[in-house]
Amino acid sequence: SVPVSELVAVREEEEENRDDGSWKKIKESEGQDCGQAFTVLYVERCQRHRWRCAEVTFACADEALCQLWVSSIREQLATNTSRPEHLLVYINPCGGKRKAEHIYELKVAPLFARAGIRTHVIVTEYANHARDHLKTEAELKKFDGVVCVGGDGMFSEIIHGLIWRTQIDNGIDLNCPEETLLPCSLRIGIIPAGSTDCICFATVGTNDPVTSALHIIVGDSQPLDVCSVHHNSLFLRYSVSLLGYGFYGDVLTDSERKRWMGPARYDLSGVKMFLTHHYYEGTVSYLPARDAIGTPRDAARCRSGCAVCKHNGEKLSETAERYKMDGALDSGDHESDSEWRTIRGKFLAINGASMSCACPRSPKGLSPAAHLADGTTDLILVRKCSRFDFLRHLLRHTSKDDQFDLNFVEVHRVRRFRFTPRHCQSDSDLELDLRESGKRQIFSQICRDHPACGCTPAYSSWNCDGEILTHTAIDVRVHCQLIKLFARGIEEPTVFEDLA
Ligand SMILES: Nc1ncnc2c1ncn2[C@@H]1O[C@H](COP(=O)(O)OP(=O)(O)OP(=O)(O)O)[C@@H](O)[C@H]1O
Numbered sequence: 001s002v003p004v005s006e007l008v009a010v011r012e013e014e015e016e017n018r019d020d021g022s023w024k025k026i027k028e029s030e031g032q033d034c035g036q037a038f039t040v041l042y043v044e045r046c047q048r049h050r051w052r053c054a055e056v057t058f059a060c061a062d063e064a065l066c067q068l069w070v071s072s073i074r075e076q077l078a079t080n081t082s083r084p085e086h087l088l089v090y091i092n093p094c095g096g097k098r099k100a101e102h103i104y105e106l107k108v109a110p111l112f113a114r115a116g117i118r119t120h121v122i123v124t125e126y127a128n129h130a131r132d133h134l135k136t137e138a139e140l141k142k143f144d145g146v147v148c149v150g151g152d153g154m155f156s157e158i159i160h161g162l163i164w165r166t167q168i169d170n171g172i173d174l175n176c177p178e179e180t181l182l183p184c185s186l187r188i189g190i191i192p193a194g195s196t197d198c199i200c201f202a203t204v205g206t207n208d209p210v211t212s213a214l215h216i217i218v219g220d221s222q223p224l225d226v227c228s229v230h231h232n233s234l235f236l237r238y239s240v241s242l243l244g245y246g247f248y249g250d251v252l253t254d255s256e257r258k259r260w261m262g263p264a265r266y267d268l269s270g271v272k273m274f275l276t277h278h279y280y281e282g283t284v285s286y287l288p289a290r291d292a293i294g295t296p297r298d299a300a301r302c303r304s305g306c307a308v309c310k311h312n313g314e315k316l317s318e319t320a321e322r323y324k325m326d327g328a329l330d331s332g333d334h335e336s337d338s339e340w341r342t343i344r345g346k347f348l349a350i351n352g353a354s355m356s357c358a359c360p361r362s363p364k365g366l367s368p369a370a371h372l373a374d375g376t377t378d379l380i381l382v383r384k385c386s387r388f389d390f391l392r393h394l395l396r397h398t399s400k401d402d403q404f405d406l407n408f409v410e411v412h413r414v415r416r417f418r419f420t421p422r423h424c425q426s427d428s429d430l431e432l433d434l435r436e437s438g439k440r441q442i443f444s445q446i447c448r449d450h451p452a453c454g455c456t457p458a459y460s461s462w463n464c465d466g467e468i469l470t471h472t473a474i475d476v477r478v479h480c481q482l483i484k485l486f487a488r489g490i491e492e493p494t495v496f497e498d499l500a
């Protein structure tokens with residue numbers, strides 16, 4: 001049996017429609033003159049979270065009965081209001097291996113057509129084309145969802161456009177980090193065609209265009225946390241996957257110069273930055289997610305229908321409602337300032353992982369137990385250590401071992417965090433080591449220009465979902481379930497899959 005929710009479409013068969021002769025074969029084997037036949041297209045699960053569109057043809061002697069089946073199935077599909085009928089599709093022809101247009105035309109468009117989905121397709125002509133179109137031009141009321149054909153950078157454009165539009169339409173000040181943002185109503189579908197495709201991989205379990213298209217067709221819905229990143233009262237960006245300073249910031253900065261290499265640029269820059277082994281000094285403060293269930297070192301994973309996300313999401317909205325009823329000013333996260341904790345030190349990497357960040361390079365991700373929609377991010381601090389130890393930590397991104405079980409790594413589940421590099425610290429902090437700081441600033445400038453000298457520069461950059469941030473001192477806040485995807489989270493393997 002197949003649940004109606006996983007049917008793709010139903011098609012009436014006409015003899016001449018079947019090039020492969022299979023419909024004729026059915027007629028012959030039944031040994032009778034079948035009045036008609038119809039084909040049901042449905043989701044079939046394959047290995048490693050992949051979905052395929054399978055079909056089965058039913059032949060029927062009674063034409064009226066056949067018609068009844070077809071119309072009943074169509075009726076059932078039409079009553080399912082979560083299925084999209086009209087989609088706005090953005091294709092980035094320049095991401096990943098530059099195959100996005102081809103992937104869409106060959107693998108996705110035919111499936112949408114079979115499922116009766118209408119589309120308005122825009123092939124982007126320049127960076128931020130999709131973002132700006134969504135911000136100002138797109139007639140969003142006409143659509144049931146937005147589809148992004150590209151990588152994580154393209155997805156980032158889409159969420160920036162949609163979140164911006166939703167807040168501006170409702171008079172919300174984006175530059176104020178304390179503002180509670182309004183969730184976006186349109187769901188987003190990701191057809192993976194980038195270099196990392198981390199957001200697709202971590203929400204579906206695979207980066208496969210057909211699987212993603214089927215999740216869109218059946219109208220899946222997966223809420224997702226979004227971090228807002230501010231510098232004082234200036235809005236910088238949103239992030240849903242990785243906010244990384246130090247190692248991942250440096251890998252990204254170095255790899256941008258090698259964009260022509262395609263996805264392999266990350267491997268080369270990864271090895272180079274590992275050998276460079278820069279560490280950075282600064283202060284990290286964070287607000288622990290005290291009242292949330294789950295920890296970053298749980299054995300349990302965020303999976304389809306996750307109970308942790310459901311519980312924490314409901315609890316946060318109840319708390320927000322209570323605050324509203326009490327007439328209290330919106331304090332953002334409703335936690336007191338006394339809860340903030342501060343850590344100063346020398347770090348090889350500071351990573352905020354709002355989701356696992358699983359991707360083909362790291363199938364478990366940077367924080368395997370992170371949740372997609374629990375209103376928290378996992379703050380991972382990797383302190384200065386030897387190259388050998390750092391390699392042990394990095395290799396654990398690719399193995400089964402606990403990457404946090406090392407004495408130079410710590411992890412905290414948080415609602416907010418701030419970072420200030422050493423050279424941006426307060427006057428009183430700086431007074432303590434003014435002389436040394438002066439010397440270092442001069443040296444760090446020289447070292448940026450001459451990396452071969454081996455000195456550690458004062459600043460790294462933030463890698464925000466694969467985009468470089470312009471500021472190093474940042475204030476990050478998680479907004480629980482701000483957007484929704486056409487996905488359902490990673491499914492537990494089914495019995496059928498195990499047998500396959
Ligand atoms: N027509 C275009 N020309 C040039 N750049 C574009 C165009 N459309 C979008 N972009 C930009 O291309 C960048 C990379 O795109 P995308 O995310 O699709 O691929 P990627 O970087 O290879 O993959 P990933 O982000 O998964 O590593 C994005 O920052 C996006 O803003």
Ligand SMILES: CCCCCCCCCCCCC/C=C/[C@@H](O)[C@H](CO)NC(=O)CCCCC
Pocket residue numbers: 151152153195196197198241242248251252266267270271274357359361362366394395397398463464465466467
């Ligand atoms: C000696 C070297 C050992 C290397 C160990 C492998 C570790 C791989 C971990 C990969 C984690 C990816 C996290 C995802 C980040 C995305 O938001 C971002 C945008 O696509 N991708 C990168 O920044 C691309 C970052 C790629 C880094 C390699």
Ligand SMILES: [Ca+2]
Pocket residue numbers: 225354355370371372373374375376377
């Ligand atoms: Ca989260």
